[in-house]
Amino acid sequence: MAREYILHKTRTALGRNVGQPPAAAPEARIRVPQAGMEERIESFRQALEKLSGTVDVADSPAAARECVARLLCGRTAVASNAPVLAECGVASIEGVRAGIADRKELRAACAAAGAGITGADYALADTGSLVMISSPEEARMISLLPPAHIAVVPLDRMLTGLDELFSLVPAPAALTSSMLLITGPSRTADIEQILVRGVHGPGEVHVVLLQRYTQKEEA
Amino acid sequence: MPEAYEQAIGAALSDEKLQSAVYSSTARLMNKRKEVVAAGVLPDYQELREQARAIKKHTLDNLDYYLEQFEARVTANGGRVIWARDGDDVVDFLTGLAKEKGSRRVVKSKSMTTEEIELNGRLEREHLEVVETDLGEYILQLAHQRPYHIVAPALHLTRYDVADLFADKLGVEREVEIEKQTMIARRVLREKFLAADIGISGGNFLVADSGAVVICTNEGNGRLATTLPKIHVAIAGIEKVIPRAQDLPTFLKLLGRSATGQPLTVYTSFLAGPRREREADGPEEFYAVLLDNGRTKLLADRAKRESLYCIRCGSCLNHCPVYRKIGGHSYPWVYSGPIGAVITPQYQGLLHDAWLPFASSLCGACAEVCPVKIDLPKLLLALRSEIVKSRAAGKGTTLERLAFRAWSWVMRHPGVYEMLGSAASAIAGDGGIPAPFRRGPLGAWLKGRDLPAIPQRSFRQMWRARKGS
Amino acid sequence: MSRVSLFVTCIVDQLFPKVGIAMAEVLERAGFEVDFPEEQTCCGQPAFNTGYRAETRDVARHFLRVFRDAEYIVIPSGSCTGMIEQHYPELFKKDPVWLEQVNRIRPRIWEFTKFLTEVAGVEDVGARFERVVTFHDSCHALRQLGIKDGPRRLLANVRGLTLREMTPAEECCGFGGTFAVKFPDLSTAMAKAKVDAIAATGAEYVVGVDASCLMQIQGALSRARLPIRTIHIAEVLAQR
Numbered sequence: 001m002a003r004e005y006i007l008h009k010t011r012t013a014l015g016r017n018v019g020q021p022p023a024a025a026p027e028a029r030i031r032v033p034q035a036g037m038e039e040r041i042e043s044f045r046q047a048l049e050k051l052s053g054t055v056d057v058a059d060s061p062a063a064a065r066e067c068v069a070r071l072l073c074g075r076t077a078v079a080s081n082a083p084v085l086a087e088c089g090v091a092s093i094e095g096v097r098a099g100i101a102d103r104k105e106l107r108a109a110c111a112a113a114g115a116g117i118t119g120a121d122y123a124l125a126d127t128g129s130l131v132m133i134s135s136p137e138e139a140r141m142i143s144l145l146p147p148a149h150i151a152v153v154p155l156d157r158m159l160t161g162l163d164e165l166f167s168l169v170p171a172p173a174a175l176t177s178s179m180l181l182i183t184g185p186s187r188t189a190d191i192e193q194i195l196v197r198g199v200h201g202p203g204e205v206h207v208v209l210l211q212r213y214t215q216k217e218e219a
Numbered sequence: 220m221p222e223a224y225e226q227a228i229g230a231a232l233s234d235e236k237l238q239s240a241v242y243s244s245t246a247r248l249m250n251k252r253k254e255v256v257a258a259g260v261l262p263d264y265q266e267l268r269e270q271a272r273a274i275k276k277h278t279l280d281n282l283d284y285y286l287e288q289f290e291a292r293v294t295a296n297g298g299r300v301i302w303a304r305d306g307d308d309v310v311d312f313l314t315g316l317a318k319e320k321g322s323r324r325v326v327k328s329k330s331m332t333t334e335e336i337e338l339n340g341r342l343e344r345e346h347l348e349v350v351e352t353d354l355g356e357y358i359l360q361l362a363h364q365r366p367y368h369i370v371a372p373a374l375h376l377t378r379y380d381v382a383d384l385f386a387d388k389l390g391v392e393r394e395v396e397i398e399k400q401t402m403i404a405r406r407v408l409r410e411k412f413l414a415a416d417i418g419i420s421g422g423n424f425l426v427a428d429s430g431a432v433v434i435c436t437n438e439g440n441g442r443l444a445t446t447l448p449k450i451h452v453a454i455a456g457i458e459k460v461i462p463r464a465q466d467l468p469t470f471l472k473l474l475g476r477s478a479t480g481q482p483l484t485v486y487t488s489f490l491a492g493p494r495r496e497r498e499a500d501g502p503e504e505f506y507a508v509l510l511d512n513g514r515t516k517l518l519a520d521r522a523k524r525e526s527l528y529c530i531r532c533g534s535c536l537n538h539c540p541v542y543r544k545i546g547g548h549s550y551p552w553v554y555s556g557p558i559g560a561v562i563t564p565q566y567q568g569l570l571h572d573a574w575l576p577f578a579s580s581l582c583g584a585c586a587e588v589c590p591v592k593i594d595l596p597k598l599l600l601a602l603r604s605e606i607v608k609s610r611a612a613g614k615g616t617t618l619e620r621l622a623f624r625a626w627s628w629v630m631r632h633p634g635v636y637e638m639l640g641s642a643a644s645a646i647a648g649d650g651g652i653p654a655p656f657r658r659g660p661l662g663a664w665l666k667g668r669d670l671p672a673i674p675q676r677s678f679r680q681m682w683r684a685r686k687g688s
Numbered sequence: 689m690s691r692v693s694l695f696v697t698c699i700v701d702q703l704f705p706k707v708g709i710a711m712a713e714v715l716e717r718a719g720f721e722v723d724f725p726e727e728q729t730c731c732g733q734p735a736f737n738t739g740y741r742a743e744t745r746d747v748a749r750h751f752l753r754v755f756r757d758a759e760y761i762v763i764p765s766g767s768c769t770g771m772i773e774q775h776y777p778e779l780f781k782k783d784p785v786w787l788e789q790v791n792r793i794r795p796r797i798w799e800f801t802k803f804l805t806e807v808a809g810v811e812d813v814g815a816r817f818e819r820v821v822t823f824h825d826s827c828h829a830l831r832q833l834g835i836k837d838g839p840r841r842l843l844a845n846v847r848g849l850t851l852r853e854m855t856p857a858e859e860c861c862g863f864g865g866t867f868a869v870k871f872p873d874l875s876t877a878m879a880k881a882k883v884d885a886i887a888a889t890g891a892e893y894v895v896g897v898d899a900s901c902l903m904q905i906q907g908a909l910s911r912a913r914l915p916i917r918t919i920h921i922a923e924v925l926a927q928r
Binding site for chain 2: 696698700701702703704705706708709712724726727728729730732734735736737738739740741743744746747750775778827828831832858859860862863864865866867868869870871872873874875876877878879880881903904906907908910911
Binding site for chain 2: 002003005006007009010011012013014016020021022023025026028029030031047051080081103106107111126127129134135136137138139140141144161162163165166167169170171172173176177178179180181182183184185186187188189190191192193194196198199200201202
């Protein structure tokens with residue numbers, strides 16, 4: 001009833017008929033810039049550090065593991081099932097729980113943990129953002145409930161920005177019910193415009209960029 | 220102008236604390252925006268604006284098609300679209316849903332659309348517990364106040380106000396440090412998130428080809444509200460639709476920058492329905508509520524249809540010299556600033572707050588910064604003309620019309636015009652304008668400013684003398 | 689020699705006649721023959737801004753008749769120029785005959801400083817004004833006509849003149865036509881913010897391209913008993 005009402009009013013307002021195809025839409029504006037990897041890393045670092053996030057580049061899975069351990073600084077953590085984390089052996093770090101299958105248990109663990117460790121599907125260089133696509137490997141709440149978020153991201157996932165993301169992933173809805181861009185720590189300036197971090201989401205965001213030493217192995 | 224508003228404006232103008240808060244906050248937001256849209260930082264800013272406007276125009280001109288496409292995609296994703304003619308339909312749906320699921324606890328992330336239909340109050344009357352989770356909105360909820368600004372709702376409150384409020388309503392010890400206040404809110408609200416049955420969000424964009432709602436937030440409450448509870452309900456006006464996921468780079472590059480000077484808000488959530496079968500977490504049910512509430516009425520007005528392009532960034536508020544002086548509470552409706560002045564008469568009725576479109580000097584600062592290039596001054600002028608035409612006969616109105624008719628006649632008769640000019644000059648003489656004339660418009664001017672001395676000779680008289688010599 | 693017709697605007701004609709004389713002097717020195725069609729009155733802006741379009745059209749038609757044969761029409765006001773350029777087409781969009789008149793006249797309409805820099809190609813008019821001044825960017829001139837650098841380049845060539853920019857320069861003075869008297873407290877509050885910015889520069893004069901803005905600002909300066917004076921750019925450029 002409401003549906004018919006609203007659609008009818010809309011068509012009447014526009015002078016359009018039921019089933020009438022739309023006019024030709026302006027082309028979507030996607031302009032992917034050219035940028036080498038060094039440039040991307042530097043841009044990513046600058047953007048995220050400006051937001052008080054941290055960026056490390058690890059030249060091997062072992063180095064990445066060391067980095068994560070250092071960032072954890074003795075806190076407990078929940079790790080996702082991202083393949084890159086398994087590759088780096090993150091689950092074996094003291095205090096890290098991985099492979100929690102039960103949703104209730106996962107929620108409880110995340111609510112109690114000092115940090116959440118995830119991978120990321122992509123990173124965006126111009127804004128210092130992580131792109132997290134919800135999947136069996138990546139639970140949303142791991143990067144959400146704990147007060148700190150550590151992400152390990154292979155460098156081949158570093159994109160220039162939004163345009164490149166949506167040119168590679170033009171239909172995110174086909175892949176997932178949730179694609180999330182995380183750009184720095186949670187923040188608010190609602191009281192007197194004074195900045196406070198970690199309101200609801202994590203107040204700390206740390207990214208470890210993994211430089212896999214053999215590119216050929218990827219193919 | 221109704222006395223209530225005159226008083227509100229007068230009060231705002233004389234409240235120095237408020238003046239300073241609004242003025243400096245908006246100044247900060249203006250400067251931050253300027254930095255991130257500068258030619259060196261975002262070289263295609265103007266092109267993006269053109270593109271954004273073109274997309275909005277196309278979408279709204281073909282809205283029925285896109286609404287149906289959105290519905291089909293949401294359904295294919297396992298969600299449901301609920302069509303709502305007005306606030307009643309929204310409340311009926313939500314109370315029905317709550318009853319069906321045996322749910323009572325609702326957490327909400329910030330949404331101007333829900334303010335528009337006064338959702339919280341109405342749900343509370345139906346015995347649902349509704350908690351605002353955006354820090355500013357949470358504070359306002361405790362204080363029973365309306366938002367002061369589209370993106371910075373608690374702009375007008377100080378840390379001392381917040382300290383008093385928390386001590387009073389939450390029973391905590393009075394705390395004036397802002398960071399600690401924020402952590403108190405975090406703690407209290409975390410419990411609410413974990414216990415909630417339904418999470419309600421707004422929607423910055425509804426993506427038709429994906430059946431997705433895009434939510435841009437900074438705090439993380441938007442994520443918590445749409446991840447933890449079993450049910451996610453997104454409520455958005457029908458005008459929020461954009462055709463394709465690939466249009467998002469255009470809009471996302473404009474929204475954060477225009478609103479707060481952020482290239483992207485901290486969290487940009489693209490939510491396409493309930494969780495898929497093998498996904499580790501996420502809501503089990505997803506509802507997208509498409510709200511009309513008068514939008515189809517605005518849509519029908521071709522000349523003013525662009526009013527619906529608005530993406531609610533708040534930039535026009537930040538740049539408006541009027542808003543910056545009188546603040547959000549001086550406006551009659553939930554939408555304030557230039558966009559509020561343009562849409563309020565269209566939604567509420569032309570003569571409802573007929574003074575509002577006139578409360579602008581038409582400086583054009585708003586149009587200059589609008590990411591979708593809405594010609595706000597042009598719309599205000601159109602509204603003024605319509606209001607004048609439709610005003611019921613009243614003493615003041617008739618006088619004004621007569622005055623302009625007389626003025627028009629004089630301006631078409633140069634001889635009379637010149638004569639009146641000389642007369643005024645003679646009357647003013649050396650002593651300035653005599654007291655009996657210092658009322659009406661002249662009196663209004665003289666309230667706060669001096670008048671220039673009326674010269675003895677007009678330009679044309681000087682010109683003639685000059686030519687004579 | 690090119691001929692320029694002055695449209696001085698009703699406010700200059702009645703309240704600030706010296707601005708018109710100064711404008712004529714500068715144009716003559718720049719080598720133009722200057723005339724003043726005596727039948728001129730107003731561009732119609734006050735009625736338009738207050739919502740009275742029929743009345744505006746009557747006055748606009750008078751303007752179009754008076755200036756039909758002018759070669760160049762030069763105006764010491766950004767807002768009046770903007771009115772004709774941007775709003776006349778809208779006013780007559782349903783009237784093809786008058787719309788044609790509007791379209792024929794539009795290319796010949798020039799705000800004074802824009803005329804100097806873009807038509808006369810002049811940036812140094814040989815003026816001297818040994819004062820410290822600041823500049824107010826009038827809203828319509830700035831946003832409708834893109835006038836920002838032109839006046840500053842003209843002022844830069846005035847001998848002995850020191851320009852100190854105010855912060856913020858682009859904020860509305862609060863005049864807005866009938867807005868100034870319909871919302872006097874608000875208008876005055878906006879003027880006061882402007883006055884504070886001006887006073888902070890330490891300038892002796894405020895220069896602008898729109899007499900209505902200057903009237904508003906001067907009104908607030910005088911009420912605040914500040915010795916700073918407003919002066920139209922035409923008057924500055926006419927100084928020797």
